[in-house]
Amino acid sequence: MSVSLSDAKSAELYGRAIQRLPGGVNSPVRAMKAIGRDPIFIDRAEGAEIVDVDGNRYVDFVCSWGPLIHGHAHPEILEAVHTAAARGTTFGAPTLGEVEIAEEVSRRIPSVQMLRMTSSGTEAAMSVVRLARAATGREKLLKFSGAYHGHLDGLLAEAGSGLATASMPASPGVPASATANTIIVPWNDGEAVVAACAAHEFAAILAEPYPANMGLVPPHEGFLELLRNQATANGALLVFDEVITGFRVGPGGAQEREGVQPDLTVMGKVIGGGLPAAAYGGSIELMNNIAPAGDVYQAGTLSGNPLAVAAGLTTLRMLDEQAYLRLGATTEAMASGLRDAAASAGVPVQVVSVPGLFTVFFSEEPVHDYAGAKACDTEAYGAWCRALLARGVFPPAAQFEAWFPSLAHTQDHLDRTLDAAAAAFGEVR
Numbered sequence: 001m002s003v004s005l006s007d008a009k010s011a012e013l014y015g016r017a018i019q020r021l022p023g024g025v026n027s028p029v030r031a032m033k034a035i036g037r038d039p040i041f042i043d044r045a046e047g048a049e050i051v052d053v054d055g056n057r058y059v060d061f062v063c064s065w066g067p068l069i070h071g072h073a074h075p076e077i078l079e080a081v082h083t084a085a086a087r088g089t090t091f092g093a094p095t096l097g098e099v100e101i102a103e104e105v106s107r108r109i110p111s112v113q114m115l116r117m118t119s120s121g122t123e124a125a126m127s128v129v130r131l132a133r134a135a136t137g138r139e140k141l142l143k144f145s146g147a148y149h150g151h152l153d154g155l156l157a158e159a160g161s162g163l164a165t166a167s168m169p170a171s172p173g174v175p176a177s178a179t180a181n182t183i184i185v186p187w188n189d190g191e192a193v194v195a196a197c198a199a200h201e202f203a204a205i206l207a208e209p210y211p212a213n214m215g216l217v218p219p220h221e222g223f224l225e226l227l228r229n230q231a232t233a234n235g236a237l238l239v240f241d242e243v244i245t246g247f248r249v250g251p252g253g254a255q256e257r258e259g260v261q262p263d264l265t266v267m268g269k270v271i272g273g274g275l276p277a278a279a280y281g282g283s284i285e286l287m288n289n290i291a292p293a294g295d296v297y298q299a300g301t302l303s304g305n306p307l308a309v310a311a312g313l314t315t316l317r318m319l320d321e322q323a324y325l326r327l328g329a330t331t332e333a334m335a336s337g338l339r340d341a342a343a344s345a346g347v348p349v350q351v352v353s354v355p356g357l358f359t360v361f362f363s364e365e366p367v368h369d370y371a372g373a374k375a376c377d378t379e380a381y382g383a384w385c386r387a388l389l390a391r392g393v394f395p396p397a398a399q400f401e402a403w404f405p406s407l408a409h410t411q412d413h414l415d416r417t418l419d420a421a422a423a424a425f426g427e428v429r
């Protein structure tokens with residue numbers, strides 16, 4: 001049975017938004033173009049549930065695309081933000097919280113002995129590139145197709161995420177000179193990495209250790225070790241972009257799970273607990289190149305903002321071992337439940353997961369790289385998502401994204417989602 005969503009108020013707001021905001025939104029994936037519908041405007045949210053302006057209630061698997069690992073409006077995080085706000089929202093001078101969050105991150109991720117905070121992941125990635133170039137005296141970067149490191153010019157080549165769905169291999173407005181030093185190879189292709197390293201002297205090899213912006217495509221056994229070894233032999237710095245995986249897939253991110261230490265790490269999303277914060281960090285020696293300790297300039301009016309730091313620090317402190325076990329179990333229950341539901345409906349899918357993240361690829365074949373992700377049936381994914389929305393589940397509105405379960409998702413949320421998923425698979429079969 002096909003059901004549809006009542007969305008009169010969202011439609012009316014979209015009519016206004018489209019006249020004042022490009023595409024009606026402030027970030028492309030929110031437009032829901034990739035699943036063939038107009039955006040849904042949100043009124044409020046609590047825990048794992050989000051409510052739109054028409055009063056439709058959904059189990060939310062976007063969770064702001066990663067920051068909300070404890071779900072929406074967590075009382076302890078709200079309390080921390082309220083307390084911080086009452087003491088002043090920004091000072092332009094350092095605070096206790098910034099020292100505490102740097103210490104907390106360093107405890108969890110030993111390769112990050114020192115860090116610099118920024119307001120977005122894009123800014124952190126941009127700064128890490130500048131630092132890597134300064135520290136090595138080289139300009140070239142190795143990047144993987146389908147990997148997204150924010151929208152800085154130099155890395156806006158074969159990037160995933162919103163660019164994957166908009167099918168822009170790069171973006172107009174990025175000068176050829178900006179990407180001329182960016183070499184792109186397919187993910188999980190060890191031979192291509194070795195060949196690129198033989199041909200170029202790189203400042204940095206940049207990787208999402210568990211790429212999640214072409215959908216989730218984990219590394220093959222030994223691939224991250226190969227990146228480590230190739231970077232060292234090449235004289236390049238290994239940069240792990242853990243904006244999604246940091247503090248989500250485990251206390252110390254993907255680098256801890258995989259036992260591979262990068263030289264520099266980019267963090268974002270969870271580290272801000274739902275407020276704008278990100279960071280980059282590495283050894284004391286490398287990070288002391290950053291101004292004012294060193295001469296690599298990088299700054300920010302709202303960097304280390306006290307509200308964002310309060311939200312981030314509270315978020316991190318609540319992430320104990322139990323929390324990770326629970327998030328892992330939730331992820332696994334969703335992944336296996338979705339596999340079963342698809343199999344019962346006779347819909348060929350690949351459900352790929354790591355603790356805290358999963359993707360549903362509509363494909364008969366396993367997905368190993370960006371080409372594989374692009375070969376999936378994105379029309380079927382779109383139809384399935386529309387059917388999920390109509391049944392009260394808010395999925396990532398593009399197959400080139402991950403689902404973000406949270407610690408607020410209960411067994412009841414999972415049961416409701418899997419029931420809706422089974423019906424939705426039946427509808428798209």
Ligand SMILES: *Cc1c(COP(=O)(O)O)cnc(C)c1O
Pocket residue numbers: 119120121122123125148149150151208213241242243244268269278
């Ligand atoms: C989201 C994301 C970024 C960019 O972070 P913003 O805060 O959106 O600028 C960078 N890298 C990865 C892996 C991301 O998922």
